[in-house]
Amino acid sequence: MGSITPGMSPERTSSPTMRDVAAHAEVSPMTVSRTLRGDPRVSPEMRARVLASVEVLRYRRNDVARGLRTGGSSGLLGLIVTNLGNPFYSELALGVESLASEHGLRVVIGNTGGDLDRERQLVDDMASRRVDGIIVVPAGNDHAHLEPAGLHGLPVVLATHPPSGVDVDAVIVDDFGGSRSATCALIAQGHRRIGFLGLGRSMWTGAERLRGFCSALEDAGIPVEDALLRSVAPVAGAAEAVTTELLSIADPPTAVFAANNRNTLGAYRAIAERGAATALAGFDDVPLADLFAAPISVVTYDTGEVGRRAATLLLDRIAGAGQPSAHPRLVTVPTSLKDYRPACGPQAAPV
Amino acid sequence: MGSITPGMSPERTSSPTMRDVAAHAEVSPMTVSRTLRGDPRVSPEMRARVLASVEVLRYRRNDVARGLRTGGSSGLLGLIVTNLGNPFYSELALGVESLASEHGLRVVIGNTGGDLDRERQLVDDMASRRVDGIIVVPAGNDHAHLEPAGLHGLPVVLATHPPSGVDVDAVIVDDFGGSRSATCALIAQGHRRIGFLGLGRSMWTGAERLRGFCSALEDAGIPVEDALLRSVAPVAGAAEAVTTELLSIADPPTAVFAANNRNTLGAYRAIAERGAATALAGFDDVPLADLFAAPISVVTYDTGEVGRRAATLLLDRIAGAGQPSAHPRLVTVPTSLKDYRPACGPQAAPV
DNA sequence: CTGTTAGCGCCTTCAA
DNA sequence: TTGAAGGCGCTAACAG
Numbered sequence: 181m182g183s184i185t186p187g188m189s190p191e192r193t194s195s196p197t198m199r200d201v202a203a204h205a206e207v208s209p210m211t212v213s214r215t216l217r218g219d220p221r222v223s224p225e226m227r228a229r230v231l232a233s234v235e236v237l238r239y240r241r242n243d244v245a246r247g248l249r250t251g252g253s254s255g256l257l258g259l260i261v262t263n264l265g266n267p268f269y270s271e272l273a274l275g276v277e278s279l280a281s282e283h284g285l286r287v288v289i290g291n292t293g294g295d296l297d298r299e300r301q302l303v304d305d306m307a308s309r310r311v312d313g314i315i316v317v318p319a320g321n322d323h324a325h326l327e328p329a330g331l332h333g334l335p336v337v338l339a340t341h342p343p344s345g346v347d348v349d350a351v352i353v354d355d356f357g358g359s360r361s362a363t364c365a366l367i368a369q370g371h372r373r374i375g376f377l378g379l380g381r382s383m384w385t386g387a388e389r390l391r392g393f394c395s396a397l398e399d400a401g402i403p404v405e406d407a408l409l410r411s412v413a414p415v416a417g418a419a420e421a422v423t424t425e426l427l428s429i430a431d432p433p434t435a436v437f438a439a440n441n442r443n444t445l446g447a448y449r450a451i452a453e454r455g456a457a458t459a460l461a462g463f464d465d466v467p468l469a470d471l472f473a474a475p476i477s478v479v480t481y482d483t484g485e486v487g488r489r490a491a492t493l494l495l496d497r498i499a500g501a502g503q504p505s506a507h508p509r510l511v512t513v514p515t516s517l518k519d520y521r522p523a524c525g526p527q528a529a530p531v
Numbered sequence: 532m533g534s535i536t537p538g539m540s541p542e543r544t545s546s547p548t549m550r551d552v553a554a555h556a557e558v559s560p561m562t563v564s565r566t567l568r569g570d571p572r573v574s575p576e577m578r579a580r581v582l583a584s585v586e587v588l589r590y591r592r593n594d595v596a597r598g599l600r601t602g603g604s605s606g607l608l609g610l611i612v613t614n615l616g617n618p619f620y621s622e623l624a625l626g627v628e629s630l631a632s633e634h635g636l637r638v639v640i641g642n643t644g645g646d647l648d649r650e651r652q653l654v655d656d657m658a659s660r661r662v663d664g665i666i667v668v669p670a671g672n673d674h675a676h677l678e679p680a681g682l683h684g685l686p687v688v689l690a691t692h693p694p695s696g697v698d699v700d701a702v703i704v705d706d707f708g709g710s711r712s713a714t715c716a717l718i719a720q721g722h723r724r725i726g727f728l729g730l731g732r733s734m735w736t737g738a739e740r741l742r743g744f745c746s747a748l749e750d751a752g753i754p755v756e757d758a759l760l761r762s763v764a765p766v767a768g769a770a771e772a773v774t775t776e777l778l779s780i781a782d783p784p785t786a787v788f789a790a791n792n793r794n795t796l797g798a799y800r801a802i803a804e805r806g807a808a809t810a811l812a813g814f815d816d817v818p819l820a821d822l823f824a825a826p827i828s829v830v831t832y833d834t835g836e837v838g839r840r841a842a843t844l845l846l847d848r849i850a851g852a853g854q855p856s857a858h859p860r861l862v863t864v865p866t867s868l869k870d871y872r873p874a875c876g877p878q879a880a881p882v
Numbered sequence: 883c884t885g886t887t888a889g890c891g892c893c894t895t896c897a898a
Numbered sequence: 899t900t901g902a903a904g905g906c907g908c909t910a911a912c913a914g
Contacts, residue, residue: 194603195661195683197907208885213909221883238681243659244605245907248596249890252546255660256639264628265835270621277615277642286656288607288637291628305637308594309606310546330589332546448822468817471799473824473873484616522824548891559901564893572899596891600906 196237205233216241247310257494258306258314260290260299268441268464268483269317272339275487276315283495285312296320307331313494315339315487321384323348335497339490341384342510349493351486351511355385355463358479358515359392359437362461365477365517366435367400371459375408375426375433377419377443386411389439389463408433412443419446420453427456438462448476469520481515489513547588556584567592598661608845609657609665611641611650619792619815619834620668623690626838627666634846636663647671658682664845666690666838672735674699686848690841692735693861700844702837702862706736706814709830709866710743710788713812716828716868717786718751722810726759726777726784728770728794737762740790740814759784763794770797771804778807789813799827820871832866840864 202209207226214222215230222230233239247254257280261269277287288311290302299319303326306314313335316326326336327346338350366374376393379386394404410426412419419442426433427450436451436458438444444462451458452474461477469476489511500506553560558577565573566581573581584590598605608631612620628638639662641653650670654677657665664686667677677687678697689701717725727744730737745755761777763770770793777784778801787802787809789795795813802809803825812828820827840862851857 198909199907209907210885210909211883214884217909223883226884238683240655240659240683242603242661242907244595244603244661245599245890246909247890248599248892248906249908249910252593252595252890254595263625265618265622265625267616267618267621270618270624271616273621273640274614274616274642277640281642286639286641286660288639289624289628290637291625291632304591308591309637310593310595332589332591445819445822452822466819468796468819468823471796471803471824472819472822549893550891560892561901562899565900568893574899577900593891596906597893598906599908600891600893603906 195242196239197242198239201230201233201237201239204237205229252310253312254310255285256309256311257285257287257491258290258302258309258311259287260292260302260306260314261317262292262294262319264289264291267467271483272317272487272490275484276491277487278484279488279491279495292319294319296322300325303331307334313337313498315490315494317341321382333501335494335501337490337494337497339486343508344384347508349490349497349509349511351490351493351513353385353481353486353513354515355388356392356395358481358517359389359439359463360396361392361515361517362463362477362479363393363396363437364400366437366459366461367396367402369435369459371433371435372402373405373408373431373433373435374402375423375436376410377422377426377436377438377447378409378411379414379439379443380411386439393437393439412439412446414442417446419443420450421446423447423450424453427451427454427458433458435459435461440464441466444476444478448472448474465518466520470522472520473522475519475521477517477519479515480518481513486513546593547590548593549590552581552584552588552590555588556580603661604663605661606636607660607662608636608638608842609641609653609660609662610638611643611653611657611665612668613643613645613670615640615642618818622834623668623838623841626835627842628838629835630839630842630846643670645670647673651676654682658685664688664849666841666845668692672733684852686845686852688841688845688848690837694859695735698859700841700848700860700862702841702844702864704736704832704837704864705866706739707743707746709832709868710740710790710814711747712743712866712868713814713828713830714744714747714788715751717788717810717812718747718753720786720810722784722786723753724756724759724782724784724786725753726774726787727761728773728777728787728789728798729760729762730765730790730794731762737790744788744790763790763797765793768797770794771801772797774798774801775804778802778805778809784809786810786812791815792817795827795829799823799825816869817871821873823871824873826870826872828868828870830866831869832864837864 198209198212201212212230215227259276280287292299296319315337317339318341321344323344323346328336336348342350342352378390381387397404410422412422436447438447441464463479465478465480549560549563552563563581566578610627631638643650647670666688668690669692672695674695674697679687687699693701729741732738748755761773763773787798789798792815814830816829816831
């Protein structure tokens with residue numbers, strides 16, 4: 181590309197280097213390095229000369245080269261999520277970012293779209309970029325590629341899913357407890373026939389939420405009826421259709437518990453459509469549900485907290501890199517119940 | 532799995548280098564380098580030997596060092612937003628990420644929380660990390676620190692705000708047109724007294740949306756009455772209070788246009804609270820508003836598209852880095868009107 | 883206090 | 899086709 185002039189540095193528009201600053205200030209590169217690092221053993225005059233040149237040349241130290249020399253720490257945290265567009269994960273990301281920032285680290289994001297191959301690819305890429313650690317919201321149950329041993333000790337923390345077969349820290353949500361208490365609340369309201377709109381059992385969250393639901397029923401002495409259990413495909417419109425079907429069986433449920441946000445909304449539409457008086461509760465918050473025409477109850481949790489806790493675990497591992505690794509920790513973020521009821525009676529539609 | 536056997540790799544192994552691989556394969560580091568880069572002038576036997584060693588040692592090339600040698604490209608795109616927790620910006624981030632990924636680049640995020648100092652800090656940090664370019668959702672109107680000239684030619688693209696005083700590309704939303712057409716729609720419905728819930732005039736979007744509102748009124752021959760114009764502080768609850776006040780004046784408006792998401796929701800609450808039949812329109816989408824008890828109209832736009840367009844502009848600049856810089860481009864993302872009306876009549880609350 | 887030497891991990895250039 | 903020398907920008911470790 182660039183023509184090479186013998187004895188001269190190639191003509192480039194690139195950033196100045198320490199050598200440039202050193203030359204401008206007529207000192208050695210080391211003095212520039214020390215000054216910029218705040219080394220106290222630099223005389224005030226030198227420091228002033230250097231800083232002046234830095235100002236003039238608008239010099240900015242190359243952190244990449246610096247990291248290479250000082251031991252490979254890139255000052256980067258990897259964050260791999262299934263869908264950044266989903267508010268749950270963007271809030272999680274915000275939590276990670278805020279904690280990383282407090283420690284002078286930046287966050288590199290990767291979006292898998294739920295694709296396991298893409299996840300592997302991203303882990304590999306980030307490892308090659310020498311991030312200091314990775315937080316992953318895994319796309320599936322295969323976590324083999326997340327084993328730190330296979331990544332030369334790169335710390336890994338899972339979020340939302342517990343590790344399966346790998347020795348890593350994880351932050352999960354109290355899926356079981358949340359589902360259980362939401363179901364209990366429905367029972368306390370007098371419901372005895374409660375429908376369940378689940379995720380696949382293959383997903384960990386799906387299994388846990390179902391387990392919590394069943395546990396509540398059993399504690400109340402209510403038999404779990406297969407006829408009231410549904411598994412909803414993760415497709416737009418599926419939850420609504422399934423709910424409509426569920427409400428049309430003989431002896432239909434008087435209440436429904438939906439295992440996630442999407443199912444809750446689908447169920448809500450189906451119930452509203454029928455004009456039914458079916459009670460509805462669901463896992464995951466539904467922002468603004470107090471403006472809905474009908475009340476719903478939800479299991480909420482602090483999404484940002486999941487990110488912050490994951491970051492805390494990760495930073496801890498990074499700091500303790502070298503220690504005989506403590507055994508994996510599992511942190512559970514608590515859930516709480518929230519009742520949304522219309523703030524005021526439905527009013528007439530304008531026009 | 533995970534049992535510790537003597538002779539196995541230690542807990543915290545430092546990554547192997549090319550030299551290690553070379554030693555293991557009994558070749559020179561250059562051969563490893565060439566093999567890994569897919570240089571065709573490597574004999575099949577050599578290649579096989581190298582790849583075998585790579586496999587055994589679980590070697591992963593250090594992209595940081597590689598970038599340093601090959602010219603400083605970090606393969607990173609900087610993305611600085613005001614609030615990643617806000618779905619608008621997380622969708623924008625998703626758009627940026629997807630385009631970056633298509634080009635083999637990763638995205639480093641930074642959250643300013645609307646703080647200009649933090650923004651400067653992040654720009655500086657990312658420049659030091661030698662990202663290939665930066666996309667910024669600016670926190671204020673001072674963009675001096677974003678001038679590429681001051682960043683040694685680092686490409687910068689603004690999102691959501693046009694550049695003020697700096698020569699950079701930008702992607703903005705059609706704030707004027709969107710506000711204008713939403714207001715026109717209210718007028719077409721017969722409204723002649725329309726309230727306006729604005730942002731500060733100091734913000735570009737605030738000024739533009741007000742301008743669009745006024746333009747629609749003027750075109751319809753309706754005078755702009757100061758008594759119907761409000762500026763809402765960006766504080767929770769402010770919009771609702773202001774709307775309540777606005778609806779209690781003598782000769783109150785029959786419709787309200789809110790300049791952003793928060794104002795729209797505040798106005799909605801205030802209107803619902805009074806049981807008023809005031810029509811409501813607002814800038815920014817309100818997801819799930821079709822489940823609300825009363826209808827609203829919103830100005831929507833593709834947030835992801837803003838991110839994708841910004842990334843496109845940035846990638847274009849990065850590719851053409853060296854060319855005599857073309858003059859700044861300004862891309863406007865179009866808006867559209869969306870009417871949310873309750874899908875079905877309000878039903879009885881199920882106890 | 884300041885400068886020199888050497889090398890982080892990799893790749894460009896040139897020689898064999 | 900392979901290897902040796904040198905350097906990207908920076909900083910430990912050692913002079914002076």
